[in-house]
Amino acid sequence: MVRVPVPAISHPPKSLRRNHKRHLKERIIELLLFLAASFSVFITFAIIYLLISESLVFFEHVSLWDFLTDTQWTPLFDDAHYGILPLVSGTAVSSLVALAIALPFGTIIAIYLSEFAPFAVREIAKPFLELLGGIPTVVYGYFALLFVTPMLQTIFPNLPGFSLLSAGLVMGIMIIPYVSSMTEDAMRSVPMHLREGSYAIGATRFQTAAKVVMPASLSGIAAAYILGISRAVGETMVVAIAAGMQPNLVWNPMEPAATITTYIVQVSLGDLPHGSVGYQTIFAAGLTLLLLTLIFNILGHLLRKRFREVY
Numbered sequence: 418m419v420r421v422p423v424p425a426i427s428h429p430p431k432s433l434r435r436n437h438k439r440h441l442k443e444r445i446i447e448l449l450l451f452l453a454a455s456f457s458v459f460i461t462f463a464i465i466y467l468l469i470s471e472s473l474v475f476f477e478h479v480s481l482w483d484f485l486t487d488t489q490w491t492p493l494f495d496d497a498h499y500g501i502l503p504l505v506s507g508t509a510v511s512s513l514v515a516l517a518i519a520l521p522f523g524t525i526i527a528i529y530l531s532e533f534a535p536f537a538v539r540e541i542a543k544p545f546l547e548l549l550g551g552i553p554t555v556v557y558g559y560f561a562l563l564f565v566t567p568m569l570q571t572i573f574p575n576l577p578g579f580s581l582l583s584a585g586l587v588m589g590i591m592i593i594p595y596v597s598s599m600t601e602d603a604m605r606s607v608p609m610h611l612r613e614g615s616y617a618i619g620a621t622r623f624q625t626a627a628k629v630v631m632p633a634s635l636s637g638i639a640a641a642y643i644l645g646i647s648r649a650v651g652e653t654m655v656v657a658i659a660a661g662m663q664p665n666l667v668w669n670p671m672e673p674a675a676t677i678t679t680y681i682v683q684v685s686l687g688d689l690p691h692g693s694v695g696y697q698t699i700f701a702a703g704l705t706l707l708l709l710t711l712i713f714n715i716l717g718h719l720l721r722k723r724f725r726e727v728y
Contacts, residue, residue, distance in 0.1 A: 603641065
């Protein structure tokens with residue numbers, strides 16, 4: 418009977434021990450990344466829970482029908498009315514004015530930077546454009562009140578000192594960097610062979626940009642537009658300073674009005690007792706604003722999913 422020698426048990430090589438340590442480090446890094454992502458999700462759900470729970474207390478005193486259909490918003494008066502329509506109209510008008518400036522100008526700037534600008538010009542212009550988006554919004558607000566409004570009054574003498582037109586124009590200037598930067602990134606991500614194929618059949622640079630590059634980057638452009646819309650709807654300081662804080666149901670941008678965000682700021686700085694109906698209105702208004710931005714983001718997601726191009 419032949420005895421087979423059994424090899425002696427030895428410690429694992431150093432390379433395996435190093436691999437074990439590296440695997441442990443990767444697990445720790447994965448755990449930290451998971452906690453960071455979970456923290457953002459937790460904060461989002463905490464905000465939603467806060468708005469819904471406080472809004473339910475408000476709707477115990479005010480019917481949802483009155484909230485959605487009443488044309489007066491005077492929660493702080495003796496004859497209180499709780500119709501959100503005046504705030505929604507102010508938010509919609511100021512946002513439409515802003516988007517009428519930001520979307521076309523932002524798209525034009527993006528087309529130039531992506532398809533026409535020399536490399537040196539693009540490398541200089543884009544940082545300055547993004548720097549424009551870093552200016553504090555309160556500075557834009559005083560710029561609208563002290564510069565844009567007097568300039569508009571020379572064109573429209575009957576324009577009041579506070580108006581949605583002035584606030585919307587400056588909001589549009591403020592949103593241009595967001596729209597142009599994201600749109601330019603989306604257009605530059607289009608493969609070069611699509612442009613070369615367009616040039617090969619005799620198309621001009623503008624025809625290539627308008628009929629090849631833009632359709633191919635439509636999902637990214639839609640995302641930029643949705644970001645611009647959400648930014649306009651949620652703007653606070655510009656409309657608080659330049660549009661006046663009068664909750665009027667108006668559709669004329671040359672009139673003063675209040676938006677949802679400005680009302681929240683106005684009440685949050687007041688002396689209303691905690692738990693009163695007037696205090697609870699800020700949560701109902703905040704929930705309305707959250708639903709508006711959620712709708713826009715869902716539309717943006719559907720557009721990106723519908724028109725997404727894979728190369």
